[in-house]
Every structure is written in C-alpha cells, then in structure tokens.
Amino acid sequence: MSPMTQNETMSAVVIDEFGGQDQLKQRDVPMPEMTADQVIVKEKAAGINPVDWKTREGYLQPMFKWPFPIILGWDVAGVITEVGSNVTDWKVGDRVFARPATTRFGTYAEYTAVDANLLAPKPENISFEEAAAVPLAGLTAWQALFDHGHLQKGEKVFIHAGSGGVGSFAIQLAKSIGAYVITTTSSTNIDFVKALGADQVIDYHETDFTEVLKDIDLVVDTIGGEAQEKSVSILKHGSGRMVSITGTAAEKTASLAENRNVRFESIWLDPNGAELTKLANMLENGTLKVTLDSVYKFSAEGVAEAHDRSESHHALGKIVVRFK
Numbered sequence: 001m002s003p004m005t006q007n008e009t010m011s012a013v014v015i016d017e018f019g020g021q022d023q024l025k026q027r028d029v030p031m032p033e034m035t036a037d038q039v040i041v042k043e044k045a046a047g048i049n050p051v052d053w054k055t056r057e058g059y060l061q062p063m064f065k066w067p068f069p070i071i072l073g074w075d076v077a078g079v080i081t082e083v084g085s086n087v088t089d090w091k092v093g094d095r096v097f098a099r100p101a102t103t104r105f106g107t108y109a110e111y112t113a114v115d116a117n118l119l120a121p122k123p124e125n126i127s128f129e130e131a132a133a134v135p136l137a138g139l140t141a142w143q144a145l146f147d148h149g150h151l152q153k154g155e156k157v158f159i160h161a162g163s164g165g166v167g168s169f170a171i172q173l174a175k176s177i178g179a180y181v182i183t184t185t186s187s188t189n190i191d192f193v194k195a196l197g198a199d200q201v202i203d204y205h206e207t208d209f210t211e212v213l214k215d216i217d218l219v220v221d222t223i224g225g226e227a228q229e230k231s232v233s234i235l236k237h238g239s240g241r242m243v244s245i246t247g248t249a250a251e252k253t254a255s256l257a258e259n260r261n262v263r264f265e266s267i268w269l270d271p272n273g274a275e276l277t278k279l280a281n282m283l284e285n286g287t288l289k290v291t292l293d294s295v296y297k298f299s300a301e302g303v304a305e306a307h308d309r310s311e312s313h314h315a316l317g318k319i320v321v322r323f324k
Contacts, residue, residue: 007031012109013303014069018058021307026300029071032105032113039090040082041098041114044128046107046298047075048306048319049136049165051247056307060247066104073107074099075320076114077122077131087116095122097280099135099271108303110323120276123284130290131283133165133318138279138288140269141170144220144243148267153178155217158209158234162198163189165318166222166245171196172288182216184209189316192291210234217241224248232256232264243267291317298323 009028017023034040052072054060077097080090090096096119100112122131144166145151157174161167162183174181175197182200185193190201202209213234221228224246231242232253240262244250250266257264282288293315296302306319 010110011298012071013298013300014071014108015056016068018056018061020057021053021304023056024300024304024307029069029109032109032111034082034084034113036084036086037117038084038113038115039080039087039096039119041076041078041096041112042081043076043078043107043110043112043323045077045132045295045323046073046321047132047134047136048073048296048303048310048321049075050310051136052106053307053311064102064104070104071106071108073109073321074102075132075134075136076100076107076112077128078112078323081111084116090116090119095128096120097122097128097131097135097276098273099139099269099276101271108298108321110298115271116273118271118273118276120273120280123280125286126283126290129292129295129320129322132320133290133292134169134279134283135271135276136269137165137318138169139272139275140166140245141173141220142275142279143270143272144245144267145170145173145218147270148265149218149220149241149243151177151179151218154180156180156182156215157218157220158213158216158231159183159198159220160222160227160231161185162193162196162201163316164222164313165315167220168193168196168291168317169288170220171198175199176282176287182213192316196289215240218243221246224250229253229256232260232262235260235262237261241265245269293317293319295319296321 008031184204215236219242221244244266296306
C-alpha cells in the first residue's frame with residue numbers, strides 16, 4: 001500500500017534529484033495515508049539536521065535507495081488529526097513529537113504519518129518549535145551515551161562539538177547521571193557549554209585535545225575524520241569506548257582501536273518512542289533544555305536557508321522550520 005493517497009493534497013518541500021539547495025521545491029503532493037498502526041500528525045514544526053542536506057546532496061544513496069520525489073526531514077512536532085484502527089494510546093487532538101521512521105516521506109510537509117510507537121507527548125512547558133528540535137538529536141545523544149556507550153556515574157566522557165545539536169543534548173544527559181563531562185567548542189561558545197553542564201571545555205582553535213586529555217572512558221564522536229582517529233589515543237587502555245554518530249567509513253579508526261584494546265562503534269539512530277518519552281519527562285521537569293539556533297518559515301526558500309545554516313557548522317543548538 002502506498003503511504004499516500006491520490007485524493008487530497010498538501011504542501012511539501014521535495015527534491016526530484018540530488019544536488020544543492022536549489023533542488024528544494026515546494027509543491028502540492030498527495031496526503032499521507034496511514035496504516036492501522038500509525039497516526040496522522042498535522043505539523044507545527046519540523047527539525048533540520050545534517051542528515052537532511054547530506055541526503056539532499058546524495059551522500060547517503062548507498063543507504064537509502066529511494067525513488068524520487070523525496071520529502072526530506074525526520075523530526076516533527078504537531079497535533080494528531082487521525083488515528084489508525086490499531087492505535088489505542090493516542091487520540092485526535094493529542095500534541096506529540098517524534099522521530100518518525102526513515103522513509104522517503106519525511107517531515108518537510110504539512111502532514112506526516114508516524115508509527116504510534118514512535119510518538120511521545122509534547123511537554124506542555126515547551127513550544128512546538130522547541131519540541132521539533134529534540135527527537136533526532138536528543139535520541140542520538142541518548143543512544144550514543146547509554147545504549148552503546150554504557151556511560152556510568154563518575155566516568156569521564158569527551159563530547160566533540162558540544163555547542164551543536166547532538167553535543168548540546170549529550171552534555172546535559174551525561175551530566176544528569178553524574179559523569180565528568182569534557183567538550184570542545186570555539187571561544188565564543190565556552191560560556192554556553194559550561195551553562196549546559198560541561199566540567200572542562202577545550203577551545204579547539206587553541207588546544208589539541210590529545211595534548212590535555214588521557215584515560216577517557218567514553219568519547220562521543222560527532223565530527224569524524226582526523227578528530228575521530230586522534231580520539232583513540234585518549235581512551236583508557238583496555239576499557240575505553242568510542243561511539244561515532246557521523247556515519248562515515250572508519251576502517252582506520254577501527255584498526256587503531258583494536259591495537260589499543262579499546263572499543264569503537266559507529267551507530268545509526270534507532271527511532272524509539274519510549275526513550276523519547278524519557279526525554280520528554282526531562283524536558284518537563286527542567287533537567288533538559290532546548291537551545292534554538294534559528295527558526296525559518298516553511299517554504300522552499302525557508303528550508304534552503306535552514307540547510308545553509310546547518311551546512312555552515314556554526315549553529316548554536318538546533319535549527320527548525322515553523323509551519324503556519
């Protein structure tokens with residue numbers, strides 16, 4: 001069954017081929033058709049993530065062999081307008097947020113179908129824009145730290161790029177369990193990451209982290225490349241772990257890790273409504289906060305501007321698109 005019907009239409013931003021920001025086109029497309037285990041969400045906001053523009057550029061073709069057109073976007077906050085026949089935990093009118101399953105029918109659209117088990121209730125004390133900023137980056141941080149990194153209270157964790165989307169959540173989550181948190185950022189963002197809870201901050205323009213760090217229990221790699229390879233040398237011999245979220249080939253890093261007798265793992269986010277609900281609870285009680293870098297209007301131009309901001313690698317926190 002196709003996820004979209006041919007009856008009603010909605011506005012979406014799509015790509016018909018891989019390429020630059022000029023490939024983002026706004027047009028009417030068929031409304032999503034839900035399965036019995038899904039709901040339809042009228043979108044209030046959608047998050048922007050590096051995976052969006054990497055997919056747009058064609059970098060992830062080996063992973064996603066999708067036909068065109070493709071609707072990008074895998075973060076949503078909004079209101080349920082329809083509920084599938086098997087869905088019992090949600091009702092029309094519920095305010096929710098989610099990291100939907102990875103399909104070619106993403107969230108750069110007025111409506112989206114979401115598996116019911118991937119939803120979480122939107123915290124009442126944050127906006128739809130703030131909620132849309134959380135799922136992909138927040139779940140990535142959670143899974144890197146806990147599901148794969150097995151971070152424990154009192155351990156030292158080194159988080160690359162602490163002022164970014166994943167980094168800003170990872171600092172707070174690591175601190176919430178009592179870990180000692182170290183991160184890198186530029187001089188202008190030192191106060192920001194300290195306010196999030198970082199115990200030690202390294203200005204990457206001024207200091208090579210390998211010269212000041214050693215015996216680190218866990219590294220969360222958000223950068224890849226040389227920084228990833230160099231991170232092996234600071235891990236605690238025998239028990240250190242590194243989890244990379246970059247999705248880049250890392251054969252050299254894996255070899256270096258094996259030689260040092262440390263564990264290296266490259267992960268891909270697993271959408272998870274139960275874990276997102278835990279994040280929702282932390283947002284509700286104030287132990288987790290959202291930093292919005294910028295909010296753009298939903299249009300081809302707005303999405304292109306949002307991609308441009310994300311591609312600059314200078315965003316402080318998260319980028320989102322707001323619907324009317």
